[in-house]
Amino acid sequence: MPSKKRKFGDVGEEFAKDYLLSKGYAIVLCNYQKPWGEIDIIAEKAGIIRFIEVKTSRFYPESSFTPEIRVNKKKIRSLKRICETYLLEQKLPPDREWQIDVISVILNDDDTLREINHIENAVFERPYWP
Numbered sequence: 001m002p003s004k005k006r007k008f009g010d011v012g013e014e015f016a017k018d019y020l021l022s023k024g025y026a027i028v029l030c031n032y033q034k035p036w037g038e039i040d041i042i043a044e045k046a047g048i049i050r051f052i053e054v055k056t057s058r059f060y061p062e063s064s065f066t067p068e069i070r071v072n073k074k075k076i077r078s079l080k081r082i083c084e085t086y087l088l089e090q091k092l093p094p095d096r097e098w099q100i101d102v103i104s105v106i107l108n109d110d111d112t113l114r115e116i117n118h119i120e121n122a123v124f125e126r127p128y129w130p
Contacts, residue, residue: 017030017041020052026045029042037079037082038082039053041054050099053075053103053122055103056105059108059115099123101119102122103118
């Protein structure tokens with residue numbers, strides 16, 4: 001049974017998927033997992049593979065906190081490694097365009113969407129050696 005934290009994150013990921021679909025992205029895969037990390041959403045648009053990290057938080061009127069702040073150096077290292085693993089497993093050519101995006105989802109107390117922010121190409125150092 002998923003934890004309360006996982007269920008909350010799943011709500012944010014559903015909003016992120018709906019957002020991406022409304023913007024013309026094709027969802028390739030969700031929750032790609034390896035022992036060292038997970039990619040929330042893999043999508044494609046205009047021939048570019050997008051590895052998307054979704055960060056979800058509640059709205060707190062007294063705070064200026066935004067969920068994307070939780071994508072720290074450790075998370076970035078993990079994201080790069082998991083992206084490279086996916087690319088290698090799929091046997092995609094090294095010149096295939098890809099990027100790491102972050103989608104920030106802020107929910108109201110009743111789990112309705114308050115705000116969504118898509119930060120494209122949020123992580124730009126991406127070695128990929130097959």
